[in-house]
Amino acid sequence: MSVNVNRYKCGYCGACVGVCPAGALELVETWIEVEDTCTRCGVCAKICPVGALAVIK
């Protein structure tokens, strides 16, 4: 996985899904799933209101 989701922080709002240029994110019930089309661009991590996402370097 290329983006680390802190499930304990995430408020499952779906904002990250709306900005992912690769369409790699999906909000399922109360968690975010990351598909391997992720390019590690970091946009999702930048806009998350609570800082629940981190790109794995």
Next chain:
Amino acid sequence: MKSRYDVIVVGAGPGGSITAKTCAEAGLEVLLIEKRQEIGDPVRCAEGLGKEGLIRHIQPDKRWIAAEVKGSKILAPDGTEIKMSEEASSGKAGYNLDRKVFDRALAQKAAMAGSEVMVKTRATGLLRKNGHISGINAMYMGENHEINADIVIGADGVESKIGRWGGIDTCLKPADINTCTQFLVSNIDAGEYNKFFMGEKYAPGGYLWLFPKGEHMANVGLGIIGSKCGNVRPISLLHKFMDSYMPQGKIIEIVVGGVPVCGPIERTVADNLILVGDAARQSDPLTGGGIINAMDAGKIAGEVCIRAKEEEDYSVKTLREYEDRWRATIGKELSKSLMVKNLLIKITDEQLNQLAHSLSGIDTSKMALPKVLPILFKKNPKLLWELRSLFM
């Protein structure tokens, strides 16, 4: 669940429910799906709206009205207060809703009109036949289903994946989204006005709001422009505000979310596909308000589906009517708001104070923003020159 419908609506927010209701009332076979197991929950909204827009769609009901407000107060960074949007006749200009109850009431209307409704049902892809969209893949309780329809409505909110699957680029850039955190705060004096705190010091590229929700309670939240997010997060700015301005406040709910603020996107229909509401990026770039726009767009989308069914043509040729109609109404307002927003994010706190001071001695309390803006422009032509095309 049947294996085919006239229309499948994905997402039971205000946009989706009104679309489904409009179609079902005309006798179309409609399926409304919602991936959450509880419609409207968790809330991703400050829940404020004007009366006028609401009653176009539904009669106010005290089960989902948390508070009525007299109007708005805009607060400049230095504390200068501008009163706006008071309603002369009733003395009440707007409602703050309980969206958990409101969204469910709208879905209930769609159901009573004849739509089938499925919750905990997530669209996972689009079906295609001969290159055309012919329905959706959906997952219900861990099982995959194929459901056919002549038209798919993407009313799937900020995520807007239906549009992308259908070839419409709805991806938001960081500058196109306001990223928000809100607390439902108790043990405070909420007042009788919706308050908007402007300025970099509260919310870079956005604003901080306080919307009363009944006695001693308010939605207190803020949104910042995504491009300014990262080093600083909405949640930490909001905690900072609470510490300084309402230390006695008690947080009884946390809401997070993103509002599209990009203005009209290039395309919201494709063959057999219509996007509605936040999914079509129809929320207001300046205020972030999107409930009424989503419902207005849903109404238009429903009417266009009815016509498409009559003509048995589900291609862009027929569906384009939706595009034309929402752009002529909602779209125009979005474009204006976008211009104002683009200017506001560049303005310094000092300049915001200057704008507020320029209104001193003028009674704006009965005016809405479209009336106040020309006055601001007249008094501050240099600062607001970018907006001249709105007034000249």
